[in-house]
Amino acid sequence: MSDKPAVACSGLSCVFMGGVSALQDVSFRLPAGGLTAIIGPSGCGKTTLLRIAAGLERATSGSIQFLREDGSTQPLRAGRLTVCFQEARLLPWRTVIDNVALPLELAGVDRRQRRARADAVIQAAGLDGTQRRLPAQLSGGMRMRVALARTLVTNPAVLLLDEPCSSVDEFTRMQLDEEIRRVWQVSGATTLLVTHSVSEAVFLADSIIIMKRAQVHCTHVVSLAQGNRDRTTLEFSREVEQVMRALAHAAGVVTR
């Protein structure tokens, strides 16, 4: 997995016009090929962080960069980076296969090749049979799967996921979590997952960054082995409990 680069975020701050300070001196590391979750209350700057990483927003100061093994850095935008947003963001007039193939199309891959690749990704995602459907003909969960398939099609080195499960029900969320894990493992990408859900973070992440009002509150390393995580076990519940405790502390809520 270490052919993928690590990511270093150092001293990142972002002040929006109008004076809202969305990020204040945020620093962390994403280990190469790992899955790191960010969790925190809404408005604490998670999306802003992800957008700066993707180059869609500018930091006021600080940086988020690839970290090479020799210690040199490189802007994230220069590498293969993909984002899966909170919404699926599919082109409504394009079929599933043409939506999934879009990043390849924009990269100049010829039609036959990109369709073959998109088709393979779609089949692997369990979406076989939907290739020629339009997004409006799919459920919300299915659309999200298509969006995930689209991030996978370019074989990304860095994968940024912004609450991909926030608009689906609990049942669909569990299924999507399995899919996210698969996407992460197949791509081997260094992954950052923004989420609202503690159990989702514990289910998927190697470590969890807990944010509080524009700052990193603490980082929790998940002690459960990857590939052996079951939401119904006691160990899982204990892990969730620990993260909950840290969250409560961040929120200033008193716990027993």
Add this chain to the structure above:
Amino acid sequence: MNRAAQNIRAVVAPVVAVLVILAGWQAAVIATGVSPFLLPRPTVIAETMWQSRALLFDATLRTATAALAGFAIASAVGVIAGSLIAALPILRRSLYPLATILQMVPLVAVAPLLVIWFGFGLPTAIAASAVVAVFPVLASTIDGLRSVDPGLREIFALAHASPWTRWRKLDLPASVPAIVTGLRIAAGLAVIGAIVGEFVSGYGGSHAPLGIVVMTAMREARTDLVFGAVALCASVGFFLFGVVSTLGWLLARRWHPSAQDEMEIRK
């Protein structure tokens, strides 16, 4: 009710309405004995149209050519200029208000100017047609382009797509429903513009377009022929509108939720 039955209803209802109105008209003229100079009977108009069919056919073809050419120019200019205005903030601030003001200038007042520029004949009719038809295309293009989902634009930004690529693969397709709406309005206006152009440019002689046939028939006090020519003017407009609506629907149906249901069923 299925779609086919709905479509049949949509056609039958107005046809019946027209027939009823024509019958009422005929009856009213006979009952009141009003002079045929003021209001000829529909049957007389039909007879005149048949007798002058060679003249009217020729005239209709000419007017339709002018309207179609004007519409085509307006569509191309409207979409291209609209795209430029939507893409470049400088143009949006400077040209768009100007275009809005220019739109207020009545065509009838501008038409003589077009004669000066384009001479007596078809080019003036085409120009007049294009001038009135361009604005709805321009406005709807700008509208469509400016309401493209910013979230989708970010997908293209992440892929480092050029503005040209984004225009082709995102902005323009996303604006299709809006542009089609503009084109439908433009279709009706293009015919009006062509006829106004014919009025002022007074071309024809033995090959007169409908606008000139109307004027000549009026001077010769042939009210039945005036009515016949006017009916054909309307049918040119109706035809163009129908073609644009159908093509627009075919083009935009992927964008339309109801069409998507239909595609779903067909699978």
